[in-house]
Amino acid sequence: MIGRNYHTEATLYTGIASGYSMEGGGSKVDWATAQNAMDNLMNIIKSESTLKRVSMRLYARSLINGDPHKDNEYIKANNYNRIYNHLSQSPNGKEILALIDKSSEDKTVENFYKYLKPTQSNYLYGIFYYNLHHYCYNELKNIQAARKGASDLIEISYEADDPGIAYNTIDILTKEFVNEYRALRYAETDKVIEYFNSELKRIGKELRINEDSLTKYNVDKRIINYYDETKEIAAINKEFELREQNAYIEVNSAKAMLSELETHMNSNAKQVLNNILFLNKLNEASSLTGKISEMETVSGGETSKQKEILKSYKDSLTIVRKELSNLSDKYVEHRYTKEGVSKNNIIEQWLEQTLKFEKAKSDLQIIQESQRALDERYKFYAPVGSTIKRKERNINFIEQNYLSVLKSYNDALMRRKNLEMTSATLKVLNTPAYPINPMPTQLRKIVMATCAGTFLFILGFFLILELLDRTLRDSIRTRRLVGLPLLGAFPKNSILEYHGQVEKAQNIASKQLSSSILQFCNEKKEGLPYIINFISTEGDEGKSKLIDELKVYWSNIGLKVRTVIGGKDFNPSSREFYLAKSITDFYIPEEEDILLVEYPNLREINIAPELLQEANLNIVVARADRGWKETDKLLVEKLQKQVVQTPLYVYLTYASRNVVEDFTGMLPPYSIWRKMVYRLSQLALTESVSTLFKRKEQAKEATNEDDD
Template sequence: MDYILYLFRSLYRKLVWIILGALLIALLVYLKTANMRGSYNVETTLYTGVVSGYGIEANNVGVNWAIAQNAIDNLINIIQSESTQKRVSMRLFARVLVKGSPNKDQNSITSASYRYTYDHMKNSPHGKELITLIDKSSEEKTMENFIKYEKADVNNYIYGLFYYQHPYYSRSALKKIQVSRLGNSDLLKVNYSSGDPGISYNTIEILMKEFVNEYRILRYGETDKVIEYFRSELDRIGNELAKHEDDLTKYNVENRIINYYDETKEIAAINKEFELREQTVLFAYNSSKAMLEELERQMDNNTRQAITNLSLVDKLREASSLTGKITEMETVSANNAKDEQQLKNYKDLLNRTRRELSEISDQYVGDKYTKTGIARANIVEQWLDQTLAYEKARAELEIVKQSRIDLNDKYQFYAPVGTTIKRKERVITFSEQSYLTNLASYNEALMRKKNLEMTSAALKVLNPPAYPISAESTNRRKIVYMAFLGTFLLLISFFILIELIDRTLRDSRRTRKLTGCPILGDFPYKSRTTPYSTIYDDSATRYLSSGILQFFTKREEGSPYILNMLSMEEGCGKSYISEFIEAYWNKLGLNVRKLTDGIDFQSNSSEFQLANSIHELYIPRDEDILIVEYPAMSNSNVPTPLLREAQLNLMVVSAKYGWKATDKIMLQKLEAQLGAKPYLCLNRAPRYDVENYTGMLPPYTPLRKVMYLLSQLALTENAIHWKDIWKRKKNPRKGVAEVEEDDDD
């Protein structure tokens, strides 16, 4: 707490300088801002439709606040982006030069801004060349000419217009455009201030148009690229799909395949039926062959001769041929009327041939019975029947064998065809899936583009910018106040920093903090002689004398009281202080003697360095007090017996003196010699520090009294004194004691 009060006192003592410095800076700022003009502010409100706008995308069921905030941030960043502001700068420059006039305000452009812009361009190194780029009939053509002329070169005027420090068209000027969201709504507030009303108005108006165009280019650009990619993929996959389908169709036509799966099922069914028929035909063939052999074994020679007759053989061959044809037609039938009629004719012809065979066989059979008793006619008849059955079975067997070959050929044909068709169908299926996937992505991209179109359409200027009529009030007063306050705080911080790090002794508190030694008293600094200088010296001498005399309590018989005057370096003022002390004690009637190095003793002599008592250096007399002024400790050592012999060792230090590391070391050495910390006397101390010991010093003016009380933080002392005086005047019959008693009550 004491240190805080000390800081306050230090700042209070420098308060005048702090206030004067702050006032000086404020005055300079006031003079510098004398020509400061008010700015013209233009603002507009933009509706975005990001949060509450309608969308056609599937995920537009609810509001995703993270996505909405991201979209709002994107819009704000687009408005404040360098590309957008560069186009605004270029178009604003072109508009001022095309629509402005040097003589009067027109088209929301002031003549002052036109003249400044035109003169600035004309006086540039390529001014004449730039003037030719202006097309008074078209703002768009002028802007196109400027864009073509611009190059990334430090000497290019159009390029430097945006990247240098132009007050209207530079990047630093357009950075003043402020964009903020109004709460959690879809609205964005955009405002801009400049020193020219036309510039402010046209900047915001152009910004709204360029922002919408920039937003559409960014959003449509990426969506159009995606749509173009999916469209090209659809065309490519569609062509491949058509190619694969045509290839499958061509393959089916070349191999005469209508429906592979149904046809293979039909072939499997035919194969199953064919196996059963094959077994039946083979059984009939073997049965008829065995029966025929048995009948021929039972025939006699006459019967065998009969069956080998040529006419019988011819008829038999004819019957066999007819049987084969009938069997073939019955096996493979087209089921039409012509084939049925032909089959009927073959059957009738076969019956007639069989009757003829019977007649021929009857002519050659002589005996009615064989040796075994079997009727010859029956054997021949049976033989003919079995021969015909055998021929029929053989014909059917041939047909079955041929059918088996055909069926095997079909199996050999359809087996690789199925694998090829499946492979082609897999390729077609893969192409179809790829086509459908890309088609879904393409439709989604189209929907996304349509949603972006709706979003862009929702970007609407709710409150169009209005041309400002009057300028806003300048911040000149605020700037001056801020300059004063800033300088005031800066100076306070500076002086506090100095107080914290400065190692100059300066006053008794800092001396006590840096040295750690007790302070016995101060001696005032005399920069110039005034009528009060003697009073200051006498007051300080009197207080210091009182502090010294309290140590003179015991002494040896026949020896004076000894006061050692010490210092760290030469020039600290110990001779000056000792003279005042000696003169003051002489006035009090004390017998005082002073010993000085170089006069009464030699500090560089062996006698001094080896002295065990001050009596070895001088011859005592009847003095009461002996003041010994030793040389500076930085120049010579003081023997320990001489230091410990004295009643008081007073170290004189200067307030103008900085406490260095060498001083700290010498003080530690002195402490080791004394066995305790020495007492200090601060010389050249400021008056406020001397007053801490002596009380208030003259002159006693009312202002100084108040300042003194404030410096001592006696804030209510005057109020209490005035209260006592007022009470005495009000009750003159009461004594002082009664008034004090009332105060106690």
């Protein structure tokens, strides 16, 4: 029985092709990506997991809101009774009914999922995977989802024999589909975000540890800025090298000058140099000179106190120098040397050079000590520098890794935000409408298609049968299969087909056969009657029946007829028959007009060509209801070669009425209905009715003549 279905549909707006995207970076739409996204959405709609959720919620909604006595907008009463009875009669029915919370659909669905297990005995599992009407996968997968052209719209449609089921199925699907889509997309992105977040924490912790280690190392080594400090040390080292060089020059210059001056001194002047008081003052002057030199060389920025100390040292040095000058004047005997140089000037110069020499020695000593201290700083800073660079390089590597992971983390966050925006655009543009009127049934089309299909099948069957069947049956097939002209057809003995007038039909057929044969009886051979040979390729073809009918008919009209039958009037297996050159070799002519010769079938004997050529007519008798085999074809081809110019025809026996009528005309009974059928079979479509009745009267008169 063909039921009446209800159709409902909904339209979803996706916003994939024309919506805003945070990842696109431009306004150009990637149609391949858009098409792939649309295909994914439609596949999610029809996916097994989505339909399973729809099935569970639809089943829960039907059980909660169904009414066993009347139809409602959720389910028809008969469908509700069917699923309720099916559930209650199941082994675990009471258990599942206890899961239903009439006040909450969500709670009921949650209970169903807790009970659901992928086992064969689980009833809720079988609802979806077996064949429970309206709720199984095989029916829910008939939901249609298609994109409307190249737009952002997806049309979802469904048909069911219950309007409430159809409406609620689409209503639930539009909600479950969005949840399923979000779960799939968010699950993927959330895992990526979680991974990058954990990596950021790990790398950030590692970066802080390395930075703290560098800070602690700088504090331990008392380094504020390694690169600036090393630059300053290099500059000081260069300056000290220049000072050391200058100090060496000054020391050597002062030493040479002292030696030169001492050569111009007399013994009295030299005694001054050995005087204890003079030496003490000289040592005091040297000490003051060294202190002044040290303060001027080492001190970078002088305070007011240091300036006062330096000034006091310089004042003391001036006093000591005066005292040394006075002491030297006491010991000078002459004012001039032999070279004419003032002795006072020599002493003064000597004292001045001595002070310079002491100052230069002090500067050189101080510079060398500072240089040694600087060398210690170099030894200190060399390993510190490599360690700091290694730590900074490690920190820089970790920092780059951190920034790279941070960028990926931000990209993942942006992708998730983009997915949120995409999911937010999944809106039900046209909500499903509750179907009130059923769809027009396809019964008329189905019936018409069935009739057309049946007609085409029957037509095709008979066409194939016509092409492959080798049964003789009618005149057209007989001529095609046998390859001989057809002389006529004799009716079969069928009371139903001939309406109890078989004998009349056979008489008419005998008359037609007689007329066809007599046209060949126009020339007798000397000493012989007209000879008609009856031949067949197989036995039981009806030759004897034809000969008897002809003999009776011709005898009635005054013709002398004689029959010669093989196996009765002559021995077809005898030597005389096989060597016969004429019919007279086994037959003695008398006064007969026509001789009817019946030969055994050609499978058993071979007929001499002379016997065939001696006859006026050779007739191959064949049943219309038998197939023409390849052996029959070979025997007839051989027979054609043997008869040469003698007429050779085929005659059908056991033929149906319409085949016989092709040669005899209409056969009795001659009713109006029969006349109309015969008229149509002969395609006499425009034949007048008067002609039809005249032909009926002529047929009756001919029948009466035949009876007489």
